[in-house]
Amino acid sequence: MSGAGDAVPVLQVRDLQAHFRTHYFGVNREVRAVDGVTFEVNRNEIYGLAGESSSGKTTLVKTIAGLLKPPLEMVGGSARFSFLPGWDAIGRAPPEVVRAIRWRHLSYIMQGSMNVLNPLRRVRYSFRDFAWRHLGGSKVEFDARVVAHMERVKLDPSVLDAYPHELSGGMRQRVTIALATICKPDFIIADEPTTALDVVVQKDVLGMIRAIQCEMGSSILFITHDMGVHAALTDRLGIMYAGRLVEDGETPEIFSRPLHPYTRHLIASLPRIGDTEQREGLDGTPPNLAAPPPGCRFHPRCPLAMPVCTTIVPAMVETLPGHRVACHAVNPGMAT
Amino acid sequence: MSALIELDRVSKSFSRGGLFSTRRVEAVKEVSFALDADKPEIFTVIGESGSGKSTLARMILGIHAPSSGQVRLGGRDVATYERRAFMAEVQPIFQNPFEAFNPLKRLDRYLFMTAERFGGATGTSAVDGSVDEALRQVGLSLPEIKGRFPHELSGGQLQRVAIARALVAKPRLIVADEPVSMIDASLRMSIVNLFGRLRDELGLSIVYITHDLATAYYISDRLIIMQQGVVVEQGPARAVLSAPTHPYSRQLRDAVLTPDSAGAFRATHSRKAAETPGARS
Known part of the structure; x- marks a missing residue:
């Protein structure tokens, strides 16, 4: 997956889901804090x-x-360590x-x-x-x-x-x-x-x-x-937004060629000494994870949002070698 | 009268310890600067934790009395002001908006009380009007905020409410102690840009206290750099940060990690560099 193909991953996280579940006064509330995260270290x-x-x-x-x-609670998926064979997560x-x-x-x-x-x-x-x-x-x-x-x-x-x-x-x-x-x-x-x-x-x-x-x-x-x-x-970098991984790849690559609109904003909005260019904040606010927006969770704030973003969750796709992005605008025609 | 706020060789020392071993800690030593009343500006105080920058802010706000020296607002010693009259001129903004507001209290209460006590508004319509005006200056409005509790808003929105609360009093000076360090990255620049707009459009002067050199460079007009209570360097923000002369300022500037300067850190700390003995620093 990454440039270091010969390396054995120490940690393999596959479609990990962890939710906060509360039941108060007969009301069930579920906050999906981690929702389908996949990466390797x-x-x-x-x-x-x-x-x-x-x-x-x-x-x-x-x-x-x-x-x-x-x-x-860990709801689904796995997080395997190479030093813990036989178990698909430490919590289990x-x-x-x-x-x-x-x-x-x-x-x-x-x-x-x-x-x-x-x-x-x-x-x-x-x-x-x-x-x-x-x-x-x-x-x-x-x-x-x-x-x-x-x-x-x-x-x-x-x-x-x-x-x-x-x-x-x-x-x-x-x-x-x-x-x-x-x-x-x-x-x-x-x-x-x-x-x-x-x-x-x-x-x-x-x-x-x-x-x-x-x-x-x-x-x-x-x-x-x-x-x-x-x-x-860091050697490699993953960007999280509202409980999902939206982009990951080699760190220098992410900084020189960010693909996801959120990553692009994060990097472009950093003020730098010696540069007086006007930098803007992002409109809107991070979503409430108890009721996240459907489809891509970034779409209410995204400058590239399309109709498909409001309904279908974008899949994490290896767009460039070792560089994965979850965005309909970057990977047209891909969906989970 | 030309100076809005003037610090004249201000020092503050605290005594630590008990009966047998009392130690004096000098938090701020002989700091002097002045902000011009006719020229609104963002004046930045930079320093690491323990450099005395928050003590300095508290002295400007009249919370601490200086051990020696004088803080003057409009030519008059701050200590001689009646508290309400002083707060109508100088207003604070704190670091963590979640701690600044009581979680059990509706946000509009803070705004209304500030309008009545320091803004001089009387009567429901006048209070509502001045609160709404202040909220609109920060990109919110009274119908959005009315009846809301702090937990219903994001950190960025809450910090905007904190700024609006300061604006309701129609102050001439705002003292902002690390106002963006607790704000999410995607919202931080909108708060920093808001300070610039307050200066340009409302003619407010802002004392901006921070350890973040990059936003200081981006927004401020003049700055001082403090180390252990002493001002080690001062001048126009961009000139000082582009070419710092004091060793401590240089050390601070070189320690700022940005995507552009990351290459140098990587070169000395990369996996390869560390594998060769002696390359560690």
Whole structure:
């Protein structure tokens, strides 16, 4: 599917559907937060996921990671990991299987570092809580390994004896990256890991994520709404709109030749230093996922909307080699 | 009187700690600038978190009193203003519109109350009229907003309502603290363009506080760059951002990741570069 044809996909997501289902006072409400998403993440690559708030990015990764709590339900499709053969989604595997792969094979870097680190315990104990049982060995061996790993993420080992509040936001985020990478997992999910950071710190942290990823050869699913970060970091990029993937392909290709009207708008509306050209926002508002528009969910805001867009959902079609788009205007005559 | 708002060597320090170890933290150190009353402009304050830009905004709004120095509105010390008279001249817009509005309160209540308290409108028809006028200036209207709760609107619409609420008071100055950082990418530019229209059509001056250099370049006339409470560089926005001279400004500008500058980051951080030892930075 992608340019890296020889690579084995670490993650294969097929037609994944995850809905929020609530029943209150006899009223059933269903929010289709992820609706038919298909993509693959190859070994040793950073796959970016872009989209605005409430486009379903976080729900998608939660479903992939098996972090399903009611009212979120995985309704259909599959999300297979190469290190979890025999199960078509983590959420469907029994708890002991999930415990065995968590952190060892699959880890998570979250947005708020303060929510990950225990504020009452020194950083050293957070490492013990998270990783000791996965790595095993004696306490001395484990501590030595943590210190070695801290040096890899350019943190002074003295940080281990600090409390989280004593560290700056950038340092804390480095600590959570160190936590997520100490077991050398095959797959890391990074959900807006640099959004809360300053631009200068962000650039450092992104550089570090890339360096660690290269060193370990793992794959990262990287989520952010910041197109500048995607342009700099990711190898391939998927664009989400209202719970569906509308375009994906190699990142430089998406930026140089965006095909979907939404992607085109996202890239064209970015202001740039040194360029005073007038840039417009998009009219209308993102759709309500409890009652999404029929057909293509972008059609009420789309400059290229045609009658067919209001009734038929456009299929995700490989328009150019390794570059898929779901749009009737780009792929005439294709429908699901 | 020529200056609309004037900051004269304004400093603010906070004391931290308890009985035994009190530390003074200087959030803002000797900042001076002035906005001309006859020339409306968008004046941008750039800085990272902890640089004192929000403290500066709070001092302009009269929420914090400066530890030393003076903030003057129309030549008069802000501290001597009666609060309502001051709020009729200077209005804030906050970062997160979902937090700025009480979720259990209808949006029109905020607009009506602002019109009565600061806009000087009396009587139902006058209040309705001034609220509708302000909403139309941001591309909404009173029938659309009347009786709606915050959760019924998108972030972009809600931020427009927040701007309309500020406009109802017919202020001369708006202080906007990170007004677009919580707004979705597809709606962000329409808010930024709206600030430009308010300046050009209504003659409003706006203090725009942000960490986003690209929108600052796009919309603002003049800017200051702050680092740890100190202004390190100031001047016309486009001149400063095109050729920053202070090392910190340069560092900030180089850290901005855009699709155009991404090539440089990729070159130093690509898979190949990292595979060769020593290439990591």
